[in-house]
Amino acid sequence: MTLAADRILSLLLLGLAAFVAVQAWQLEVPFSYDPVGPKAFPLILSGLLAILAIVLFVRPGASGQWPTGALLLRLVFTMVLLGLYAALFVNLGFLITTALVSVVIAWLFGATPGKALLGGVLLAVGSYLLFTHALGISLPVGSWIEPLLGER
């Protein structure tokens, strides 16, 4: 199973090496005094990567256990959550997004709903105060709240 994983990886790496080589080959080089140019180094690297990938295919090593089922779902969910965090970070503002994300992550990591709610909100408020007041870092307030405050 783990051997198969390494074999698949080596094929992916071979593909990457080919992709890099093609991309590098297509670089248009304007006239320059540089005898090497921008192509050579990536080409050498892709060659090296291809060789290493073949070695890996022939002698695959051990790799860890792969997550399946519910755990995989949790991992994907966490990444989606972090993506949403990024997407809403500016518009909704640091405080609200951070509180929401912290509550959900805390819950994902097995905290009871009450604890998650309390911990998440405290983390958001606490880190907001720490960053803005103690460290002088400006964080997005949220575009929806600015008109309410009458600020620009």
Add this chain to the structure above:
Amino acid sequence: MFDFLIDGFGVALTPLNLGLAFLGALLGTLFGALPGIGPINGIAILMPLAYTLGLPAESALILLAGIYTGSEYGGRMSSILLNVPGDAGAVMTTLDGHPLAKKGLAGPALGLSAVSSFIGATVAIIGLTLFAPLLAAVAVKFGPAEFFALMIFAFASMSAMMGKDPVKTLIGAVLGVLISTVGVDSGTGVLRFTFDMPELYDGIDFVVMIIGLFAVSEILLMLEHAFRHDAEGEMAPIGRVMVKLSEVLYCKWSILRSSVIGFVIGILPGTGASVASAVAYTTEKRLTDHDNSFGTGNMRGLAAPEAANNASAAGSFVPMLTLGIPGSGTTAILLGALMLYNINPGPMMFREQPVVVGGLIASLYIGNVVLLLLNLPLAGVFARVLQVPRWLLVPSVAILAFVGVYQLHSDLMAIYLMLVIGVFGYLLRKFGFSLAPVVLGFVLGGLMEENLRRALSISGGDVAILWQSALSVGLWIAAALVVLLPLAAGRLKAKLMEKAA
């Protein structure tokens, strides 16, 4: 000859830098003690803060180096108390540290490891002080060709020494170098691998890369572990906190030997604490373990890896400060941090940046004393950090990662990129890669290409320039040796075993 150190103490003893050394030691110990957050993660997460505070280069480096050495101290906590190594360098510490804790000697074990760490680091810092100027004097003779050969040596020694799988180590390094080629090519202005995304024109930002690779992937790994319930044992009671002098004296030779081993291995580019502590442990086991008590709670078995991993942390500064080649994954990050300050790492750094180099070395002396003073009496307090629940820790890591990257770039693309790199890092780790080679490749990649091209433009494209000087030939031979010797030794051993059987 030691002017740099005197000037360095002048720098390190300013109130700001003294405070930062203290803060770094404290934060480092805390971060090292937190489950799942080792030295690299600690630095990765806190690095953006150092910039946002607007610190000058030497102060930022003092803070980060404090975090580095501090987290080597903190890493032992979970090893000893929970049998869960905080990072690769602390794996050997669990072997005798945890059995000691089970015997009810958790407090003395913590104390002993603090003392051994202190001695290991002190030996190595003195070594660094003596050795660095010598190496720096040689380093000045390095041209681009020698520099290129040196980097080949660094990757060779890394692949030979690090991890169980040299092929994966090399693949990781190549991937790191490849990532460093993204962006405008400095020689010709050609855009490489940017896929028409303007955000990539400047290349992949160092902070984004490091935080994604380490912090984000760590979040995913912690989520996995949280539901596997492995090794998460009961925490042993700490008991008396102080270690007895007789216990330290019992280990004195083990500590000293391991300190030297750690320092030497730390100097070798590309090999860090994990190799050092493993070599020190096996050496001590062979030399002093007459009653086969290593692994069952022998004090020497704890002191040896602890002295060695702290010594190697200080030792890995030698190549970083004199040659610009990091000795470990963590120093690779420190080096990248310096590059953000437009300080060019390399053979000239020691001469051109005496304030930074001297200040850093002096602050290592200071930080080491601070760490001992913090860790001996406060071991019990730090140990409480271990009980911070994951459900609070993980959101905090996420917050720090987001704020750090957002603060530097005010750009959502950077955050998305960080997340993508995080998934990449997670996948690499699941495939059994270690991330240090990737970072090393990423940090050294640009320099490597630059030096290769500079060398070849000097020679007009003649590749032979790469092995024309005695120095570079020596480095190529050294590179070949570090790869071939372990292989040959392995073969020989196998043959001997066959004969014996």
